[in-house]
Structures are given as C-alpha cells and as structure tokens.
Amino acid sequence: MDMYKRNKEGEVFHDNPMYGREFVRKETREISIYGLDGADLFQVTGSSRKSIPVRIIGGPGPDEINDESSVNGGRKHTIVYDTESTVLNLGSEAQNNISDDPGVNVYDRQSFKYNTYFPVPLIFYSSDDGLVGSFGLNWTRQGFRKEEFKSKHDFYLRAGTVGNVQIGMQNRWRTIMGGWDVGFDADYGHYYPYYNYFGLGIRRLRIRSYLMKITTEST
Numbered sequence: 766m767d768m769y770k771r772n773k774e775g776e777v778f779h780d781n782p783m784y785g786r787e788f789v790r791k792e793t794r795e796i797s798i799y800g801l802d803g804a805d806l807f808q809v810t811g812s813s814r815k816s817i818p819v820r821i822i823g824g825p826g827p828d829e830i831n832d833e834s835s836v837n838g839g840r841k842h843t844i845v846y847d848t849e850s851t852v853l854n855l856g857s858e859a860q861n862n863i864s865d866d867p868g869v870n871v872y873d874r875q876s877f878k879y880n881t882y883f884p885v886p887l888i889f890y891s892s893d894d895g896l897v898g899s900f901g902l903n904w905t906r907q908g909f910r911k912e913e914f915k916s917k918h919d920f921y922l923r924a925g926t927v928g929n930v931q932i933g934m935q936n937r938w939r940t941i942m943g944g945w946d947v948g949f950d951a952d953y954g955h956y957y958p959y960y961n962y963f964g965l966g967i968r969r970l971r972i973r974s975y976l977m978k979i980t981t982e983s984t
C-alpha cells in the first residue's frame with residue numbers, strides 16, 4: 766500500500782510517498798483505508814490467487830475510487846464505502862456499498878476489536894439437579910461496523926450428581942437479516958429443571974432446535 770500527496774489540481778506526487786507498507790496475508794486479516802476529508806483518489810490494482818480484503822471508506826469530499834484488481838474465488842476483496850457523489854470505476858472484484866446513510870463515512874479510531882475467547886467454569890446446586898459442574902467456552906467474533914460483535918458462540922458441558930449430563934451450544938449472528946439478529950440454540954442430554962439459561966437479547970429472531978433426552982426419576 767502506498768500513499769501520495771495530491772495538489773488541488775489532482776496531480777499526484779509519486780516521487781515522494783507519504784506512507785508505504787507491504788502487508789502480509791498471514792499477519793493481516795483485513796485493511797481499512799479511510800480517506801477522511803478532502804478529495805481522495807483510490808487506485809486498487811493487481812491480480813492474485815489470494816488477497817487480504819481491503820475496505821475503502823472515502824470520507825467527505827469529492828472522492829474517486831478505481832478498482833482494477835482481481836482475486837481468485839467468489840469473495841469480493843475490495844469493499845467500497847462512500848456517498849452517491851463519489852466517482853466510481855469498479856471492476857468485478859469490488860463490492861459497492863455506496864449509500865446516502867450518513868453513517869457510511871463514519872470513522873471511529875477505536876472501532877476495531879479483537880475476537881475473544883473465554884472459558885466459563887461454573888458450579889451450582891439445586892434440589893432438583895444436585896451439585897452441578899459446568900464448563901463453557903464463549904467465543905465472540907468481531908466484524909467491521911458490527912455493533913458489539915459479529916457473532917457469538919457459546920459451548921457448554923455440564924454434569925450433576927443426580928446423573929444429569931448435557932452438552933449444548935448457543936449461536937447468534939448480529940444483524941444479518943434486515944437489522945435482525947439470527948441465532949439458534951441446541952442442546953443434547955438430560956433436562957435440568959432448575960438451570961435453564963436462554964441468553965440475553967433484544968430484537969432477536971430465535972430458531973431453537975432441541976435434541977433432548979429426558980429421563981424421569983422415580984418420585
């Protein structure tokens with residue numbers, strides 16, 4: 766990636782780059798280039814078998830975005846964000862996210878978040894379940910402009926002294942269908958009368974599928 770200064774007439778000073786760096790696919794998962802204010806010209810060139818996805822966010826000002834790149838495979842690797850007035854010359858590799866939504870050019874320097882994993886060990890007791898030990902793993906994936914997270918996946922295994930054993934998973938994907946989250950929960954094993962965690966959520970379309978084996982204790 767190289768960055769050059771331009772003057773008001775649009776002349777580019779190639780002799781004197783302001784920034785230059787080679788990004789390696791093993792180290793860099795995604796590149797976001799923000800033009801911010803002013804008239805920016807973006808040129809994406811080259812062809813490759815594999816590539817790092819590049820997001821271009823033109824920002825305010827009369828921008829121009831050109832993409833002549835090509836990468837093997839169906840996924841688009843140049844993702845373009847700007848307003849309707851931007852001049853576009855996009856090839857087959859570009860995904861056009863031009864929009865009149867004022868949020869399209871928003872720049873938040875702290876928006877990037879890493880994916881996280883954390884284990885959730887838990888012990889609880891109830892008269893129905895006995896003493897129950899539970900181990901879970903919560904996995905949160907982050908994505909570009911996905912509020913809070915892109916997807917969440919929880920896996921758990923629990924076993925109680927009454928003999929209950931249960932494994933399960935809960936999955937939720939952020940705003941993939943017209944602003945709605947989609948998720949599904951599944952578990953397999955014995956039923957826990959006391960402990961039923963269904964997760965938190967607002968505006969949630971839930972598809973719950975259960976494979977459940979219920980063993981009835983003689984009472």
Ligand SMILES: [Ca+2]
Nearest residue numbers: 823824825826
């Ligand atoms: Ca701009």
